[in-house]
Amino acid sequence: MIFVFEIRLRPGCSAEQYADAWVRASRIIQQAPGARGTRLHRMIGDPHVLLAIAYWESKDKRDAMEADQPENVRRIIAEQAACVDVRVIGEFADPEWRVDPPGTDDTSHR
Template sequence: MHYIFEVTLSPGYTAEAYAEAWIRASRIIQQAPGAQGTRLHRKIGDPTRLLAIATWESKAARDAMESRLPERVLEIIAEQTPYVEITLLGEFEAPEWEVVPEP
């Protein structure tokens, strides 16, 4: 499943600064059972908005991780709270298979 959210940066706070914190937290979170990677994308034409995608084996695996976040991850989130607003866009099922046309 994909957990997708938008990150809005406060004025003066950079995507690079948030990305550094994102990487620190992701390194820890990705050790949880069922974690399958994360991605962070900058919105074209708007450097204050980012799209974050976390991929999990299942919603249950993601919820289990969320219910017992390591203290260090909580600290990283607290560090970022004054500088970002995070909006959950949704939780989406990953298809069992996908068809991607060849170029």
């Protein structure tokens, strides 16, 4: 399962500042059962827009982590609240099968 959301940085806030918080929170979240990795991307042409992708074994595992989110993760998120607007894009099922171009081996999220 893939969880995707967009982060829009407010004036005076930087992608680097948010990325630091992202790494700190991700280190904790990735210890949760079913966590499979996360990525943060900066939009081409607009450095104030980021795309976050989190990979999970299942929606149930992600929902369980969200329902019992560690206090230190909540604290990190609260620290960033004044700097960002977050919009959930959606939750997506893993494909039945996947085709990658020859020579690619991007299985870090699986």
